[in-house]
Amino acid sequence: xxxxxxxxxxxxxxxxxxxxxxxxxxxxxxxxxxxxxxxxxxxxxxxxxxxxxxxxxxxxxxxxxxxxxxxxxxxxxxxxxxxxxxxxxxxxxxxxxxxxxxxxxxxxxxxxxxxxxxxxxxxxxxxxxxxxxxxxxxxxxxxxxxxxxxxxxxxxxxxxxxxxxxxxxxxxxxxxxxxxxxxxxxxxxxxxxxxxxxxxxxxxxxxxxxxxxxxxxxxxxxxxxxxxxxxxxxxxxxxxxxxxxxxxxxxxxxxxxxxxxxxxxxxxxxxxxxxxxxxxxxxxxxxxxxxxxxx
Amino acid sequence: xxxxxxxxxxxxxxxxxxxxxxxxxxxxxxxxxxxxxxxxxxxxxxxxxxxxxxxxxxxxxxxxxxxxxxxxxxxxxxxxxxxxxxxxxxxxxxxxxxxxxxxxxxxxxxxxxxxxxxxxxxxxxxxxxxxxxxxxxxxxxxxxxxxxxxxxxxxxxxxxxxxxxxxxxxxxxxxxxxxxxxxxxxxxxxxxxxxxxxxxxxxxxxxxxxxxxxxxxxxxxxxxxxxxxxxxxxxxxxxxxxxxxxxxxxxxxxxxxxxxxxxxxxxxxxxxxxxxxxxxxxxxxxxxxxxxxxxxxxxxxxxxxxxxxxxxxxxxxxxxxxxxxxxxxxxxxxxxxxxxxxxxxxxxxxxxxxxxxxxxxxxxxxxxxxxxxxxxxxxxxxxxxxxxxxxxxxxxxxxxxxxxxxxxxxxxxxxxxxxxxxxxxxxxxxxxxxxxxxxxxxxxxxxxxxxx
Numbered sequence: 001x002x003x004x005x006x007x008x009x010x011x012x013x014x015x016x017x018x019x020x021x022x023x024x025x026x027x028x029x030x031x032x033x034x035x036x037x038x039x040x041x042x043x044x045x046x047x048x049x050x051x052x053x054x055x056x057x058x059x060x061x062x063x064x065x066x067x068x069x070x071x072x073x074x075x076x077x078x079x080x081x082x083x084x085x086x087x088x089x090x091x092x093x094x095x096x097x098x099x100x101x102x103x104x105x106x107x108x109x110x111x112x113x114x115x116x117x118x119x120x121x122x123x124x125x126x127x128x129x130x131x132x133x134x135x136x137x138x139x140x141x142x143x144x145x146x147x148x149x150x151x152x153x154x155x156x157x158x159x160x161x162x163x164x165x166x167x168x169x170x171x172x173x174x175x176x177x178x179x180x181x182x183x184x185x186x187x188x189x190x191x192x193x194x195x196x197x198x199x200x201x202x203x204x205x206x207x208x209x210x211x212x213x214x215x216x217x218x219x220x221x222x223x224x225x226x227x228x229x230x231x232x233x234x235x236x237x238x239x240x241x242x243x244x245x246x247x248x249x250x251x252x253x254x255x256x257x258x259x260x261x262x263x264x265x266x267x268x269x270x271x272x273x274x275x276x277x278x279x280x281x282x283x284x285x286x287x288x289x290x291x292x293x294x295x
Numbered sequence: 296x297x298x299x300x301x302x303x304x305x306x307x308x309x310x311x312x313x314x315x316x317x318x319x320x321x322x323x324x325x326x327x328x329x330x331x332x333x334x335x336x337x338x339x340x341x342x343x344x345x346x347x348x349x350x351x352x353x354x355x356x357x358x359x360x361x362x363x364x365x366x367x368x369x370x371x372x373x374x375x376x377x378x379x380x381x382x383x384x385x386x387x388x389x390x391x392x393x394x395x396x397x398x399x400x401x402x403x404x405x406x407x408x409x410x411x412x413x414x415x416x417x418x419x420x421x422x423x424x425x426x427x428x429x430x431x432x433x434x435x436x437x438x439x440x441x442x443x444x445x446x447x448x449x450x451x452x453x454x455x456x457x458x459x460x461x462x463x464x465x466x467x468x469x470x471x472x473x474x475x476x477x478x479x480x481x482x483x484x485x486x487x488x489x490x491x492x493x494x495x496x497x498x499x500x501x502x503x504x505x506x507x508x509x510x511x512x513x514x515x516x517x518x519x520x521x522x523x524x525x526x527x528x529x530x531x532x533x534x535x536x537x538x539x540x541x542x543x544x545x546x547x548x549x550x551x552x553x554x555x556x557x558x559x560x561x562x563x564x565x566x567x568x569x570x571x572x573x574x575x576x577x578x579x580x581x582x583x584x585x586x587x588x589x590x591x592x593x594x595x596x597x598x599x600x601x602x603x604x605x606x607x608x609x610x611x612x613x614x615x616x617x618x619x620x621x622x623x624x625x626x627x628x629x630x631x632x633x634x635x636x637x638x639x640x641x642x643x644x645x646x647x648x649x650x651x652x653x654x655x656x657x658x659x660x661x662x663x664x665x666x667x668x669x670x671x672x673x674x675x676x677x678x679x680x681x682x683x684x685x686x687x688x689x690x691x692x693x694x695x696x697x698x699x700x701x702x703x704x705x706x707x708x709x710x711x712x713x714x715x716x717x718x719x720x721x722x723x724x725x726x727x728x729x730x731x732x733x734x735x736x737x738x739x740x741x742x743x744x745x746x747x
Contacts, residue, residue, distance in 0.1 A: 003567045006592065010559045017556055109382065117385065119580050119612045130591050137592045212556055213580035213612065221554040253560040264551045264561050265523045 015249025020204030021226035031193030040219030041107035043201030075198025234288025367444025381422035391665020394651035503739035518570030639699035
């Protein structure tokens, strides 16, 4: 039972790493309808910026705040200067896909060019001390990361669903032309959406960096897990992204631990088979909205 | 996007290196650094070790296709080339080569070979991004236009396999590639131009660990963490072979995929197997994660990490969790305060700072590693006639050749049937507070080595 608890907690902790990025992916997708493959790389650069600020003597919390604000601004600017020209006419969706894949490479290699490829020590905001629940050990950082994710998810839900600006976001996501015709500043809303997602990425990236180990490829594989988890949970649902990613982490880890024929080598493969099976039954994902899936 | 240097190929762009990763990154895991320079190097960078103009000017004319007998040794030059994942691992090792060759050219007028004549060393490298196709294209380009005597320091089993046929056909030596795979010892007779590598054999460093464990913890139950690729399979086979008849048992083996975000599940399973010794062959960043997680769950089994992971840079990322880690060492780690001011290291630092091309750094372990291998290559050239076969024979038949970064008491020893540059290494234990290694045993010698 102790071992199961240990592996269960491992699954949740791994899932929280995926959910951190999955949340940002869904925010940007909900608002702009763009699948941003550069989301992980943006978060990576933000984490490196935090690390740089730490080297300059800035306290960790302040460094994360500065990096989050900088990420928000850069995300908005990136949309206005780079993404918008491709996205403007909403022609082929492949244009933005290729663009964000290109940004992924530029940001990842750029980070490596500036900070090198060696793994770097990144401090844990909540500390790396071991905490034990019912005999199962994990770190304070892991618990804190899950807590922040839950809070972020609630705040984002309230923002998108209950605030006036959130209504504007949803209007732009639904129909840009109609939103513009009633006075919604579409360009600003889209840029704000990119900025918001980048800021979330910065916060979440800073939380998972001590666990994933800060190095240029830190977010590469996580991006695949995050996208997959978000699809499983529902690309239109913030809570779905978190739940889907958590489930993916659990499935992956428990299969690896308890099905020797699968093990760590094939657990992800089997997890994807399960995802496909779920989507065949429920294409919009576990918590997604059916009408969006029907588009 | 995760570059899979099997970081042994790890030793991949990693990966993953104290002398560098990716199947093999370099002698030690990668430490790509020097970003701006590395990006600039994505385009074909050409460095003349002479520090002068282009290879085709200055000291002599470009070689022609008629240079068949001693191609690579014409016009008073010896031409060397490398294809390397510069955009992933950084240019450090290449800049180290260039710095040392430039030093020889500037201070000695070139290398004095066994025919009594001096030859300027011309060195060029291209980035392959750890992509086999690009590496093949690079080699073809060298063979068509540059006619090198040898290609040096290639990284990756796939790249070596994809290019060795071309090099065999063109009679160009493949020297000091980053390889420790057992495959090469089994197949070396099939590749007449494949020279010694710049890594010890995977079998050697694993056998040294098993031998030490058998002595120190008789009857120990082993837990094995391995990467799910050819490197991991190579190592796992070595472990299973080496424990036969020793009284040691394999309690559990766990695998992880290259690029997996976490290995905590595997480490927890290994702990729960009741194993008493942890054979941790994972590569960064999994290696760093596994050490941290073992500490989190309070698993105190002695942890033996892989040869290419034993660098201060990597272990520093683990902080106090790395205290007491065991590893097989071949060379000194110039990034450790223990050896940063060793005379050999200071000499290489001086050479790099004085003769290194733009972007080189005397503080970089990769640059120092490249310069050390360049010194070894110069020693080989000094004992060779000016033709590729002679150089290859020299490299394959070394007895106690000096390498400035090898541990005291260790030297380069090769044979035609043993394609690795050393045949012995030593188990050491790491102290995280002082960043020092303590040698724990006498050097372990590879019994599969065949003296000439």
